[in-house]
Amino acid sequence: MGRGAVSLRGVSKSFGTVTAVRDVSLDVAPGEFLTLLGPSGCGKTTLLRMIAGLESPGSGRILLSERDVTDDPPHRRPVNTVFQHYALFPHRTVAGNVAFGLEMAGRARADIVPRVERALEMVRLSGMGSRRVDQLSGGQRQRVALARAVVLEPEVLLLDEPMSALDRKLREEMRAEVKSLHRRLGTTFVFVTHDQEEALALSDRVVVMNDGVIEQMGSPAEIYDVPRTRFVAEFLAVRNILPAEVQSVDGPAVVRTENGLVLRSTAGGFVAGERLWVGVRPERMSFDGAGENRVAGVLEDRLFLGDRSEWHVRAGVDRLTVSEPGTSTGRQTGDAVTVTFETAALLRLVGPARRPPLP
Amino acid sequence: MVAARGHRQAVLLLAPAVLLLVVLVGGSQALMLVASLGRRSAYGGVTHDWGLQNYLRALEPLYVRVLARSVGLAAATTIACLALGYPVAYWLARRAPPAMRRTLLVLVILPFWTSFLVRMYAWMFLLRTEGLVNLALGAIGLPALSLLYNPAAVLLGQVYGELPFIILPLYASLEKLDPELLDAAADLGAAPGQVLRRVVLPLTWPGIVAGSILVFIPSLGAYLAPDLLGGARYVYVGSLIQSQFAVARDIPFGAALSFALSAGVLLALWLLRRPLRAGAGESA
Numbered sequence: 001m002g003r004g005a006v007s008l009r010g011v012s013k014s015f016g017t018v019t020a021v022r023d024v025s026l027d028v029a030p031g032e033f034l035t036l037l038g039p040s041g042c043g044k045t046t047l048l049r050m051i052a053g054l055e056s057p058g059s060g061r062i063l064l065s066e067r068d069v070t071d072d073p074p075h076r077r078p079v080n081t082v083f084q085h086y087a088l089f090p091h092r093t094v095a096g097n098v099a100f101g102l103e104m105a106g107r108a109r110a111d112i113v114p115r116v117e118r119a120l121e122m123v124r125l126s127g128m129g130s131r132r133v134d135q136l137s138g139g140q141r142q143r144v145a146l147a148r149a150v151v152l153e154p155e156v157l158l159l160d161e162p163m164s165a166l167d168r169k170l171r172e173e174m175r176a177e178v179k180s181l182h183r184r185l186g187t188t189f190v191f192v193t194h195d196q197e198e199a200l201a202l203s204d205r206v207v208v209m210n211d212g213v214i215e216q217m218g219s220p221a222e223i224y225d226v227p228r229t230r231f232v233a234e235f236l237a238v239r240n241i242l243p244a245e246v247q248s249v250d251g252p253a254v255v256r257t258e259n260g261l262v263l264r265s266t267a268g269g270f271v272a273g274e275r276l277w278v279g280v281r282p283e284r285m286s287f288d289g290a291g292e293n294r295v296a297g298v299l300e301d302r303l304f305l306g307d308r309s310e311w312h313v314r315a316g317v318d319r320l321t322v323s324e325p326g327t328s329t330g331r332q333t334g335d336a337v338t339v340t341f342e343t344a345a346l347l348r349l350v351g352p353a354r355r356p357p358l359p
Numbered sequence: 360m361v362a363a364r365g366h367r368q369a370v371l372l373l374a375p376a377v378l379l380l381v382v383l384v385g386g387s388q389a390l391m392l393v394a395s396l397g398r399r400s401a402y403g404g405v406t407h408d409w410g411l412q413n414y415l416r417a418l419e420p421l422y423v424r425v426l427a428r429s430v431g432l433a434a435a436t437t438i439a440c441l442a443l444g445y446p447v448a449y450w451l452a453r454r455a456p457p458a459m460r461r462t463l464l465v466l467v468i469l470p471f472w473t474s475f476l477v478r479m480y481a482w483m484f485l486l487r488t489e490g491l492v493n494l495a496l497g498a499i500g501l502p503a504l505s506l507l508y509n510p511a512a513v514l515l516g517q518v519y520g521e522l523p524f525i526i527l528p529l530y531a532s533l534e535k536l537d538p539e540l541l542d543a544a545a546d547l548g549a550a551p552g553q554v555l556r557r558v559v560l561p562l563t564w565p566g567i568v569a570g571s572i573l574v575f576i577p578s579l580g581a582y583l584a585p586d587l588l589g590g591a592r593y594v595y596v597g598s599l600i601q602s603q604f605a606v607a608r609d610i611p612f613g614a615a616l617s618f619a620l621s622a623g624v625l626l627a628l629w630l631l632r633r634p635l636r637a638g639a640g641e642s643a
Contacts, residue, residue: 054542074545075553087543091561100557101547152547 002066004030004155004188006051011060013046020046022212023060028156030065033182033189037199038209039235044192045084047209048158051190053077065155075104080149081158085165086141088133094120094144095129101152119151122181139170146181156188163198175201196236200224208232226267230277230349238347239321241279246270252292252343259317263293265346277349282310282323284345287331291340295320299335313339388621395615403608413615422599422616429596432510432585433578436517440525440574441567443518448529448566453536464530467523475520479587482516483507486588508590516584521577525570532566533559568635576624596620 006028013021021043028034036044049055051062053074062070069077080101088097095116102112120126123143133141142162149157159178163171179202182189193199199206200220207217208231216223216232227233233241244255247262253270255278256262263278297315309329313320322339324331331337395413397405416422451463470478485491486506493503506512536559544554560567582597589595596616603613628635 049542052542052546054546073550074542075548075550079546081543081546083539083543085537085539087537087539089540089543089558089562091558100544100549104544104548104550104553104557148547 007063009061011057013058031186033204035191035199035203035206042209043212044209048192052081078155080154082145082149082162084161086145094131098148119147123147159191233279233349238279239282244278245275264343266343267348279347279349280345282321285322285341287337289340291342293341295339391614391618395618397611399609413612425594433575436578437571437575439518444525448526452530452533467526512588513585516588521574524573528566528570532563
């Protein structure tokens with residue numbers, strides 16, 4: 001047991017004066033699909049590269065399958081990586097790329113050929129083995145990179161923003177492909193992305209990172225429904241985020257925003273007197289609907305988004321974003337409206353996670 | 360239309376250089392060819408008495424030995440320059456602080472600011488019996504060494520002179536190498552030596568070939584280092600040709616040697632064109 005488990009214990013990494021990762025501890029279960037989600041520069045790629053052995057941590061330990069590999073060079077680690085820009089060898093054919101790792105492992109030719117064939121089949125590239133890498137499309141290159149990594153049957157597969165160089169349609173195809181590959185292989189996947197949709201669609205568990213630390217981790221639904229910090233909320237498209245102070249916590253918590261709105265929330269964790277942020281997703285708000293929270297305002301702009309419209313509503317000094325489903329609307333700019341939402345929709349958000357002091 | 364315009368532009372851009380090369384290289388080779396087929400006149404000129412006698416003479420064992428020595432020198436120079444230049448180019452392209460690279464590259468070509476002849480004399484000052492090296496050895500009580508006028512001194516001077524010519528193309532090809540490829544190779548289980556052999560060397564093969572040709576060909580015809588540092592005790596083909604024109608006054612024989620050497624180099628490049636180009640094509 002434990003094959004494919006990844007354990008990070010207090011891992012930190014600095015580049016010169018820049019701290020990329022600060023004291024991160026994290027356990028990935030065997031077979032789990034875990035996503036590191038965050039903006040560029042949050043340390044997610046550095047963390048991935050440390051698992052691969054391509055960077056060594058300044059402090060902390062890294063365990064793979066319950067074995068300490070912190071001091072092992074990358075070529076001795078049972079992990080393989082799918083790189084952001086594919087990193088295919090231009091001097092080798094498609095099959096030559098997939099065979100590279102097997103050749104390095106000293107496998108016999110008779111063993112390599114069928115394995116390469118099977119790996120190419122798995123990513124739907126059978127018959128393309130003799131192509132040159134520069135004859136392939138972006139999506140095909142990506143699949144070669146996948147085949148090249150999985151052919152070695154790694155204990156953990158690392159994927160560094162593997163779809164960021166693809167166009168939208170291909171990304172959606174590759175998303176399905178990666179998901180099905182995970183299901184078929186049962187290998188642990190650690191996936192890095194800055195795309196929240198990708199993270200939510202693929203993962204068993206999402207780790208949101210910011211500025212070198214873990215802001216929050218949980219299932220995609222948890223992260224989406226109950227973001228705990230302002231950063232996570234903003235990153236996952238919670239739009240109406242207002243600074244507020246907690247007035248009372250008897251029954252539903254009552255908060256008063258900086259600009260004077262009094263709102264109620266049934267979210268837990270509020271402490272009377274604390275200053276924090278509250279937020280509401282645009283799609284949890286409606287006009288003149290049910291819901292205990294009611295805010296009067298005036299319609300300012302409408303963005304038509306196909307299946308829904310996004311309204312900007314002026315409410316005193318605040319501007320709220322409300323999502324209205326459907327293609328038609330009876331409203332127009334300048335109308336007075338009442339924005340309503342349930343007490344359960346008001347999220348409690350704290351500031352950025354506290355940075356641990358640097359060693 | 361566009362193609363026609365591009366074509367005309369190419370002709371215009373290339374014309375001056377092509378013209379110059381045709382006249383200077385083609386013209387001089389043609390003169391050499393004509394002269395090589397003649398006979399030496401009593402006063403050192405060329406009589407128009409056509410025949411292959413000069414080429415037959417060039418095949419005499421004496422001269423074949425000279426040619427073999429020159430090929431040996433050129434090969435040894437190339438190998439030594441590769442062995443010395445590759446690590447330097449690698450460091451410059453991949454490890455040196457980027458802000459310093461330009462300065463360091465200027466340092467590589469700095470010797471070009473002094474004439475090769477002067478630099479060869481400098482080596483003589485260092486290596487001769489009462490030279491700086493032997494003075495230093497004497498100062499610490501060691502016996503003097505005979506450093507000058509031997510094949511090793513010739514090789515030393517040649518490697519010293521040619522080294523920048525191999526560092527520059529190697530640098531250019533190493534700088535283009537995508538660092539993610541090296542990460543990928545290590546990630547796929549390649550130990551550092553395997554990364555070098557299976558990824559870095561194949562991908563920098565064009566630089567290796569270009570640099571080796573740039574070093575090998577001038578070394579083949581070298582005569583300054585052989586004359587000055589070798590003391591003309593061992594004859595190399597460059598000095599042999601030079602002495603046919605300047606000393607022996609046998610222009611036809613010098614021309615034959617010179618033309619045969621040029622033709623031989625071209626022929627060798629043509630015969631080796633596939634491995635030279637496709638050395639990188641390590642495919643599986």
